[in-house]
Amino acid sequence: MGTERLAVPWNLSRVLVDAAVADSPMARRVAERFPELPRRILKPDEFKAEPVCEDRARESVLYLKEYKGRFLRPCPGTRKYHCCGYQIIHIGENCPMDCSYCILKAYFRDNVLKMWANQEDFFRALHEAFGADRSRRFRVGTGEFTDSLALESVTGHTRDLLEFLGDYPNVVLELKSKLADISWLPAVARPDRVMAAWSLNAPEISGVEESGVSTLTQRLEAAKICAEAGIGVCLHFDPVIHFPGWEKGYAQTIDMIFSKLKPEQIVYVSLGSFRYMPELALRMERRGRVPAYMINEFVRGLDGKERLLRSLRVPQLRFIAERLMRFGLARKVYLCMESEEVWMDVFGYAPKNLGGLAAHLGALAFDRERA
Amino acid sequence: MQLVSAHPRDLDVSGPWLFWARDPSPELVSSLARLGQAVPALVDFTPDKPRLVAGYARTMALRGQKGAVLQARPVEPPDTQDAALPEEVRLGLLYLASNMERAVDESMLVAAGRFFAARLPLAEWVELAGPYLGLSPKARKTRDLAAWLALPERFDALLASGALTLASAPELARLGGEIEVLEPYLTAVRWSRNSLRNFASWLAEAALARGIPLSEAVADAGLPAALLAGLSPNDLTARLLSGARRLRYPRLLDLEERFAALSGELCRGTRLRILPSQGFESDAARLETIIGNRQQLEEILTQMRSIAARPQWEQLWSLVRDAEDGHGD
Numbered sequence: 001m002g003t004e005r006l007a008v009p010w011n012l013s014r015v016l017v018d019a020a021v022a023d024s025p026m027a028r029r030v031a032e033r034f035p036e037l038p039r040r041i042l043k044p045d046e047f048k049a050e051p052v053c054e055d056r057a058r059e060s061v062l063y064l065k066e067y068k069g070r071f072l073r074p075c076p077g078t079r080k081y082h083c084c085g086y087q088i089i090h091i092g093e094n095c096p097m098d099c100s101y102c103i104l105k106a107y108f109r110d111n112v113l114k115m116w117a118n119q120e121d122f123f124r125a126l127h128e129a130f131g132a133d134r135s136r137r138f139r140v141g142t143g144e145f146t147d148s149l150a151l152e153s154v155t156g157h158t159r160d161l162l163e164f165l166g167d168y169p170n171v172v173l174e175l176k177s178k179l180a181d182i183s184w185l186p187a188v189a190r191p192d193r194v195m196a197a198w199s200l201n202a203p204e205i206s207g208v209e210e211s212g213v214s215t216l217t218q219r220l221e222a223a224k225i226c227a228e229a230g231i232g233v234c235l236h237f238d239p240v241i242h243f244p245g246w247e248k249g250y251a252q253t254i255d256m257i258f259s260k261l262k263p264e265q266i267v268y269v270s271l272g273s274f275r276y277m278p279e280l281a282l283r284m285e286r287r288g289r290v291p292a293y294m295i296n297e298f299v300r301g302l303d304g305k306e307r308l309l310r311s312l313r314v315p316q317l318r319f320i321a322e323r324l325m326r327f328g329l330a331r332k333v334y335l336c337m338e339s340e341e342v343w344m345d346v347f348g349y350a351p352k353n354l355g356g357l358a359a360h361l362g363a364l365a366f367d368r369e370r371a
Numbered sequence: 372m373q374l375v376s377a378h379p380r381d382l383d384v385s386g387p388w389l390f391w392a393r394d395p396s397p398e399l400v401s402s403l404a405r406l407g408q409a410v411p412a413l414v415d416f417t418p419d420k421p422r423l424v425a426g427y428a429r430t431m432a433l434r435g436q437k438g439a440v441l442q443a444r445p446v447e448p449p450d451t452q453d454a455a456l457p458e459e460v461r462l463g464l465l466y467l468a469s470n471m472e473r474a475v476d477e478s479m480l481v482a483a484g485r486f487f488a489a490r491l492p493l494a495e496w497v498e499l500a501g502p503y504l505g506l507s508p509k510a511r512k513t514r515d516l517a518a519w520l521a522l523p524e525r526f527d528a529l530l531a532s533g534a535l536t537l538a539s540a541p542e543l544a545r546l547g548g549e550i551e552v553l554e555p556y557l558t559a560v561r562w563s564r565n566s567l568r569n570f571a572s573w574l575a576e577a578a579l580a581r582g583i584p585l586s587e588a589v590a591d592a593g594l595p596a597a598l599l600a601g602l603s604p605n606d607l608t609a610r611l612l613s614g615a616r617r618l619r620y621p622r623l624l625d626l627e628e629r630f631a632a633l634s635g636e637l638c639r640g641t642r643l644r645i646l647p648s649q650g651f652e653s654d655a656a657r658l659e660t661i662i663g664n665r666q667q668l669e670e671i672l673t674q675m676r677s678i679a680a681r682p683q684w685e686q687l688w689s690l691v692r693d694a695e696d697g698h699g700d
Contacts (some may be wrong), residue, residue, distance in 0.1 A: 045501050171403065290581070292580070295576045295579055295580045296580070297620050297621075297622050297623050297647070299623065299652070300649060300650055301648025301649075301650060301652055302648075302649060302653075307650070307652070309622055309623055309626075309650070309651065310650075310651055310652060310691045311622055311626070311651075311692075311694040311695045312622065312692050314691075314692075314695060315695050339652065339653060341653060341654055345692060
């Protein structure tokens, strides 16, 4: 590392560190990179009593935690809809960006940015899972409970993970983000076992409802660099939002994609219609800001989340899917958490016709040449 | 403290702290005439004119009795802790203390709230008067009351009449200046908290989604005509709610109505009922019946065979698909 001082990202105001991980590589790295950040070592269970302001604009706290839960877990999909079968490498919780639709706002009680700093336990758990049977393939990602790369410049966790996974060719890692951070690229040992993924949306949504993110152009520029380095690109239209003029907006983003990327550089694209837990609406109401797109015909879905009425969301999903497929992405487009009926109405086939969604996406992720 | 006699007509009974003042009941009048005044009133003997602090009904009843005097306990000068309080607030607290045993309904709560809120910030007066009113700083009732106090005072009469409940206050307050648009509907029927929340939020959201004023949404929902239709209160409530819901969820209601029509045709003459999936998320429908004995079971099986041949099933299963929004590519 050079002598140039890094600017503290995300307006971080202080760091809390569990005593058990105070000397971990991650904690040391954070202290070295940002010596000016106040740091407090917490005794066991002291975090619960730590006063933290709920408004991240006023106080942004990073908590390096000794995590005692499961580091590898299935995506929390419901059986009522088709889940893609991706597995989560759980690196931390919460996200410093502020997207109005973010489901994490309803998932987590506080706004503290948490990263699991007991990396020894973390890598041991991953080795036990990935190393037990090397013929078993794992499609995993870190972008479920946080943005994969939001805190990369602070903790360097992705580089550590990539170095670790270099020994596990049976694992393909998806890094999902809204940032154009590709600082981790030099740590990639096997480009065919890493996928760089970006969430995309219509420019009207990205520009207004997403905050602290890279622009769509920056994301796609980063995707292009990754693709040229042999890394597969995944794109996620999630959430697809119904707003006046959505056809034009999503068409514009799709055109942008193919101005930067070739279809063969894209591993897969997911479409997920905006859905939310009822708590999210209450939180937004309390914050005094219910976005206009939430005032639509939402119904309680089979998983207890509010979803756009099927007769509204299917034409939207079909429009986007057809446009993507027209650019040569046949069978690379899938729906996130939708029923067989919606699959049939959008594509004319169901996940079972692909051999099951998880198996299909696994094949796309591992066998890119054949895709 | 010694009691003092005063002529009831000499007292000033116009103090704003007498916010729960009510005329004496015939029972009180008769009791005072027969047994005399059992409980003294509370009076502030100022150099000018004595001011009644508590005991309005007794005072008014005694005013009607020739030659009657009022037994009163004089208000003591404030101690150092209360000396800093505005005088009217101090008298209001004495009034509350004197009425501690009265059951406080929502209308009384608002009357007390209006008195104190005009004189002190919410947090301060809730701390002082809350214990007498059953209010605590973080209680939902306190939040509801604070929201109600933001409404125009004329709405207090709707609370007193039972047309509205205090729990509806946050929803009403959210309407801001547009509350006047809904006023004729608020006065027309009695609203439960849930019904009012739905009614107000459906209309407000429909207006927002269409970019139109609330008054236009109300007209689009056909509500003015409903008011003039001479409906019973229950029917009027149902009509107002369905009008607002239709405006807010036009496609969903259209699906519900088409489903109801088709399932009605399918089940005509049978004891079967067909229900849609939750939120029309699935094409599949649920067939429902009640069977009490073997004979009924045989009947239902026959009925099921007969309705199986009816042509509406395919329409029922493709209802959502047929209702899809078109779009230009």
